[in-house]
Amino acid sequence: DSGVTQTPKHLITATGQRVTLRCSPRSGDLSVYWYQQSLDQGLQFLIQYYNGEERAKGNILERFSAQQFPDLHSELNLSSLELGDSALYFCASSPMRGGLSGNTIYFGEGSWLTVV
Amino acid sequence: AQSVTQPDIHITVSEGASLELRCNYSYGATPYLFWYVQSPGQGLQLLLKYFSGDTLVQGIKGFEAEFKRSQSSFNLRKPSVHWSDAAEYFCAVVSGNTPLVFGKGTRLSVIA
Numbered sequence: 001d002s003g004v005t006q007t008p009k010h011l012i013t014a015t016g017q018r019v020t021l022r023c024s025p026r027s028g029d030l031s032v033y034w035y036q037q038s039l040d041q042g043l044q045f046l047i048q049y050y051n052g053e054e055r056a057k058g059n060i061l062e063r064f065s066a067q068q069f070p071d072l073h074s075e076l077n078l079s080s081l082e083l084g085d086s087a088l089y090f091c092a093s094s095p096m097r098g099g100l101s102g103n104t105i106y107f108g109e110g111s112w113l114t115v116v
Numbered sequence: 117a118q119s120v121t122q123p124d125i126h127i128t129v130s131e132g133a134s135l136e137l138r139c140n141y142s143y144g145a146t147p148y149l150f151w152y153v154q155s156p157g158q159g160l161q162l163l164l165k166y167f168s169g170d171t172l173v174q175g176i177k178g179f180e181a182e183f184k185r186s187q188s189s190f191n192l193r194k195p196s197v198h199w200s201d202a203a204e205y206f207c208a209v210v211s212g213n214t215p216l217v218f219g220k221g222t223r224l225s226v227i228a
Contacts, residue, residue, distance in 0.1 A: 002159070033215060043206065043218040056215050090160065092216075105216050107152070109159035 003027065004108035006091050012114045018079040021111045025072055025093030031055065032074040033094070033105065034066055038087040049074055081115045088112050118143050120209050122219035129197050130227055137192040137222050139207030149190040150208040150216070151181055160206065166190065177201070202226045 003026035013019055025032050034046040036059075045058035049068035060066075063081075068074040078085060088110045096103040121140045129135050141147055151163040164175025171183040181192045190207060207219040 002161070042220045045215045045217065048215055058215060092160075103148075103210075104162065104165055105150075105210075106162065107160035 002106040002108060004091055004093050004106055006089075006108035006111050008111060009109065010112045010114075012116060013081060015081055015083060015115055017081050017115075018077065019081065019113065021076040021078070021089055021091075021113075023074045023076070023091030023093075023108060025074070025091075026106055029093035029095050029106075030072065031094045031096060031105075032068055032072070033092040034060075034074070034076050035090040035092065035107075036087050037090060037110070043090075046076070078113070083115050086113055086115045118209075118211065118214065118217060120207055120217055120219040122205075122207055122222050124222045125220070126223045126225065128225040128227060131199050132196050135192075135194045135197045135201070135224070137205050137207075137224070139190045139192065139219060140188050141190065141207075141209045142188065143209060143211045145211045147209045147211045149181075149183060150210075151175065151179070151190075151192050152206045152208060152218075153177075154204045154206065154221075156203070163192070163205075197224075197226055199226045199228070 005024040007022045030051045033048045036044045046060040047066050048056040052068050063079050066076045090110045092105045092107045094103050094105040119142045149166040152160040163179050166173050166183045179194050204221045204223050206221045208216050210216045
């Protein structure tokens, strides 16, 4: 158990709909990361928040957005869903901002999203 | 451009045989290196990491990896593979304040 909690574990929804994925980081971790894992793209970094502020942005679509709340949990919002958005979405957390020595990143078990 | 390459998409080994999974990176600054494992239908579990110091690092489940700066490699090894090691293995690199970047992964199959 990494200590990173993601809900829901599985989600099936229709095209055009909107979903919210939730992540609780490890106790004390200030950074939260979102990754998308699909068969064709592999593990792609989407976005990072550090202590409530957006820190880094990767290949995140405009239809997707995220935020980190004062209690440090994070939500990833996916809207106008398309079939190609079907993927495993991972949340990860770490104590610090980025690639600093000792800054190990721990992953949750992921949220499986199926768009039909 | 910064990148992580895992040259082998799929490897099959016999149970009890040794294993080496390759990882090469291309980064300008000093990288911090990780290996993660993903069992079918599961999340990513950290096997080991290298930040500095001894270039041979030990991880969980009997895995080790060696950082070779001259070859820009961080290969994962295990002397004797067990059937439960069958999974997908990902090498990942972070440098400076960049996010963690993953290789495409190597799928390991173990046969009796």
